[in-house]
Amino acid sequence: MRRRPNYLAGAASLAWLFIVGLPLYVLLAATVQTRSDYSKGGPLSWPENFTLENFTGAFDEGFGQYYLNTVIVTVAVVGIVLLLVPPLAYAIVRSRSRVTSLVFRLFLLGLAIPAQAVIVPMFYLISEAGLYDNLIGVILPTAAFCLPVSALVLSGAMRDISPELFEAMAMDGATPRRMFFQLVLPLSRGGISTIVVFSALQAWNGFLFPLVLTQSDSTKVITLGLYNFQTEHGINIPGLLAAVVLSMVPVLLVYLFARRALVQGLMGVGGK
Amino acid sequence: MTTQMTRASAPRTVTGKTSRPVRGTAADVGRPGFAWAVPATLFFALFAIAPLVMVAVLSFMNWNGLAEPEFVGLDNWKRVFDDPVMIQSIWLTLLLTFLGVALQTPLSILLGVWAAGKQRNRAVLSAIYFVPLLLSSTAVSVLWRALLDPNFGVPAQATWLFGDGNLFGAQSTAIGVLAFVSTWQFTPLHTLIYQGAARAIPEVLYQAAEIDGAGRFRQFFHITLPQLRNSIITSMILMVVGGLTTFETVLILTQGGPGTDTTISAYYMYQKAFKSFDFGAGAAIALVLVVAATIISLIVVRLSGYDKMRGTMEGMS
Numbered sequence: 387m388r389r390r391p392n393y394l395a396g397a398a399s400l401a402w403l404f405i406v407g408l409p410l411y412v413l414l415a416a417t418v419q420t421r422s423d424y425s426k427g428g429p430l431s432w433p434e435n436f437t438l439e440n441f442t443g444a445f446d447e448g449f450g451q452y453y454l455n456t457v458i459v460t461v462a463v464v465g466i467v468l469l470l471v472p473p474l475a476y477a478i479v480r481s482r483s484r485v486t487s488l489v490f491r492l493f494l495l496g497l498a499i500p501a502q503a504v505i506v507p508m509f510y511l512i513s514e515a516g517l518y519d520n521l522i523g524v525i526l527p528t529a530a531f532c533l534p535v536s537a538l539v540l541s542g543a544m545r546d547i548s549p550e551l552f553e554a555m556a557m558d559g560a561t562p563r564r565m566f567f568q569l570v571l572p573l574s575r576g577g578i579s580t581i582v583v584f585s586a587l588q589a590w591n592g593f594l595f596p597l598v599l600t601q602s603d604s605t606k607v608i609t610l611g612l613y614n615f616q617t618e619h620g621i622n623i624p625g626l627l628a629a630v631v632l633s634m635v636p637v638l639l640v641y642l643f644a645r646r647a648l649v650q651g652l653m654g655v656g657g658k
Numbered sequence: 659m660t661t662q663m664t665r666a667s668a669p670r671t672v673t674g675k676t677s678r679p680v681r682g683t684a685a686d687v688g689r690p691g692f693a694w695a696v697p698a699t700l701f702f703a704l705f706a707i708a709p710l711v712m713v714a715v716l717s718f719m720n721w722n723g724l725a726e727p728e729f730v731g732l733d734n735w736k737r738v739f740d741d742p743v744m745i746q747s748i749w750l751t752l753l754l755t756f757l758g759v760a761l762q763t764p765l766s767i768l769l770g771v772w773a774a775g776k777q778r779n780r781a782v783l784s785a786i787y788f789v790p791l792l793l794s795s796t797a798v799s800v801l802w803r804a805l806l807d808p809n810f811g812v813p814a815q816a817t818w819l820f821g822d823g824n825l826f827g828a829q830s831t832a833i834g835v836l837a838f839v840s841t842w843q844f845t846p847l848h849t850l851i852y853q854g855a856a857r858a859i860p861e862v863l864y865q866a867a868e869i870d871g872a873g874r875f876r877q878f879f880h881i882t883l884p885q886l887r888n889s890i891i892t893s894m895i896l897m898v899v900g901g902l903t904t905f906e907t908v909l910i911l912t913q914g915g916p917g918t919d920t921t922i923s924a925y926y927m928y929q930k931a932f933k934s935f936d937f938g939a940g941a942a943i944a945l946v947l948v949v950a951a952t953i954i955s956l957i958v959v960r961l962s963g964y965d966k967m968r969g970t971m972e973g974m975s
Contacts, residue, residue: 392874395772402769405842407785409805412812416804428815429805448974470698477694485692489699492707495952499706500903502924503948507712508705509723530705533698556688565688580833591794593906598932609796616800616910623804629798633896637792649850652791 393413417628424624438587440628444615447625448603451631452611456590459525459607463589464582466529471581472574474533475540478564480552490541496534501527512599523599524607528592532585539584539650543577544570583640583651590637606634637639690700708947716941723935734938743918744926744943750833751922755901757837758844759894766845766893770852771882784853791846798843800911806835806911829919831910836920839907844900848893855889898954902947923947 412429417440419433427434474493508527509518516521547570555565571578589638593609600606606614615629640648717734721727738744764811773784790798806825813820825831863881872880883890905924910913914921914929921929923943931940 392772394739395768395885398765399772399780401846402765403766403783403786406790406846409801410786410789412805414803425810429810429812430815466701470701473690473694474698475694477690481692481694483689483692486695489692492699493702494846496702496706496952498899498948498954498956500924500947500951502903502905502927503944503951504706504709504713505928506937506944507709507716509931510712510716510721510937511705511709516859527705533702533706538696551686560688562688562690562694566690566694589781591796593796597895598928607796612796612800613910616803620803620807621810623807623810626800626804630793630801633794633797634792641788641792649788652847652850 395541410517413627413630415622417631419623419624421624429623440624443622443625444629444632447611447615447619447629448606449608449611449629451604451605452608453632455521456606456607456609458521459528459592459596460586460589460590462521462525463529463532464586465534466525467581467585468578470529471533471536471540472571473566474537474572475544475574475577476562478537479544480562480565480570493534493537497538499531501531501533505594505598508595509598517599519600519602519605521600521605524592524596524605525589527595527599528589529585532581532588536581536585539580540574542576543574543580547573551585577648579644580650583644583647585638587637587648587651659662707952713941713944713948716938717945719938719941721937723937727937730938733776734942738939738942738946743921744923746918747921747923747926747943748946750920751902751904751924754833754836754840754904754922756897757833758840758901759897761837761841762845762848762897763840763890763894766848767852767883767886767890769845769849770779771878773853774856777863784849786848787846789846790843793843795843795906796910798839802835802839802842803911826912827916829916832916832920835911836904836907839902839911840904843907844897848897851889852886855886859885895957899951902950902954 401590404632415431415433416424418436418438419427420435420437420439423431423434446449452476461553474489477483478490502529512518512523512527515523517526527555551569552565555569560568591609593613596605596610597613598606600610614627614631615626637648716727718729718731719727720730720733769787773780773787793801808814808822808824810825811823813823813825825835861880862934863876863885867877867881903924904922905928908920908925909928910919910924914925924947927940927943927947930936930943
């Protein structure tokens with residue numbers, strides 16, 4: 387069926403392209419010019435003398451260490467989520483116990499707990515546990531706050547597994563453990579990659595927990611590094627924007643190579 | 659009902675074969691017990707539920723972060739609600755949340771429905787629209803702070819549009835910046851939600867409307883919008899929860915200023931607790947946020963039918 391072009395939506399989409407594209411242009415153009423060129427030409431100028439000094443400058447500011455810290459936090463958070471959520475989702479979907487339906491409700495309510503709400507007692511807990519200014523102290527709460535969405539997404543994926551497959555395995559006398567490893571895990575790979583990307587993004591972009599639970603340079607993550615850079619060298623805009631670009635590189639790579647998983651991971655609840 | 663009956667009878671034949679002692683009733687064979695959920699639940703209870711209980715307790719205590727907390731009854735609550743900055747922060751939070759919903763909903767529905775078309779150029783453009791989502795809130799705020807810098811940013815170059823160029827100097831423009839930056843950051847996410855939902859609308863509905871002679875606007879309001887109902891609910895709830903918990907944007911773009919003119923509740927809580935070391939008052943403000951977010955989430959669960967899903971899926975899974 388041929389339909390007339392939709393001019394209103396077309397115009398809105400072009401306007402939006404401008405609103406999104408212009409800052410992205412400034413972001414890329416500014417990072418490859420020298421500070422003096424940028425101050426002279428302003429943000430909308432075309433880069434005259436190409437330079438990479440802003441990127442090397444970011445690493446001189448300690449971005450290498452921040453990168454490493456962020457990678458550690460991200461890997462650990464994803465590891466915890468992968469260890470805890472598949473068995474949880476399996477129980478939510480397959481268990482007949484009343485306890486698991488209570489647990490499911492608990493996690494649904496957990497969706498509503500914003501990190502801001504618990505940051506004060508979290509500071510108390512983590513300090514009492516002697517984990518203040520320690521990456522472990524960032525990892526544990528970050529992982530905990532990934533659980534509700536991950537549980538919801540993965541249990542949704544596991545519900546799609548056909549009941550006949552379970553019945554067939556039950557006929558063969560399979561234990562719940564064998565069904566979990568041989569049936570449930572292989573068939574919920576899509577959901578698992580979604581929760582991996584979701585929790586990796588939460589960890590990579592996390593700001594509030596690191597802000598409140600760490601203080602020294604050796605435990606800084608990238609987002610905190612950006613914030614510090616901004617408060618200390620706010621004038622050095624090309625350097626600052628180079629740091630912004632560096633912070634998004636890994637996410638961009640995931641976007642290029644695993645677009646579907648990234649989109650679903652970003653949407654979290656909304657995607658289901 | 660029939661599926662339930664066949665299920666119940668199937669494992670019973672298995673019980674005959676297994677030599678191991680079976681826990682629970684026959685229908686539980688081959689089904690995991692609640693033990694599978696225990697590790698995740700304990701972890702979540704320790705790092706999310708326990709702090710939530712503690713925030714309620716701390717809101718009745720005086721604590722400066724160093725000495726032992728001491729019980730002070732309703733003192734924090736009285737102070738918090740006598741504090742004009744706190745009252746203003748609630749209104750500012752609601753205002754920013756409202757502005758976010760009002761700006762992003764029409765825009766993202768329009769863009770999402772447009773992007774749902776199958777033309778090639780739409781796919782390319784959608785890929786560009788998506789880029790803001792790759793940036794963290796911190797990176798987005800830092801980027802816009804640099805772009806809107808009063809001395810080195812765009813406003814300094816375009817004074818004909820921005821006046822004296824200092825958008826962070828007055829309450830109205832500072833609020834405008836915050837609403838705009840959130841819209842810039844989150845519209846792509848909601849566009850994606852609507853794009854997916856719009857693609858799922860059966861083409862037949864439009865064909866039927868076409869035959870009945872319905873124009874584009876009629877089609878949009880009588881087919882597209884009603885079909886997007888669930889997505890609109892989901893997306894609005896995400897916007898409201900996101901709006902209530904906005905933090906980085908305010909911290910990095912305006913620091914709650916000028917003065918306290920953009921000090922929203924989450925930022926005020928952070929300041930009270932971690933700048934003034936008045937953790938009791940911080941906890942009280944946090945509890946206000948939790949109550950607001952919980953009420954909204956209960957509405958989500960109701961409207962989306964997530965709580966009923968278990969019941970209806972019981973016989974099928």
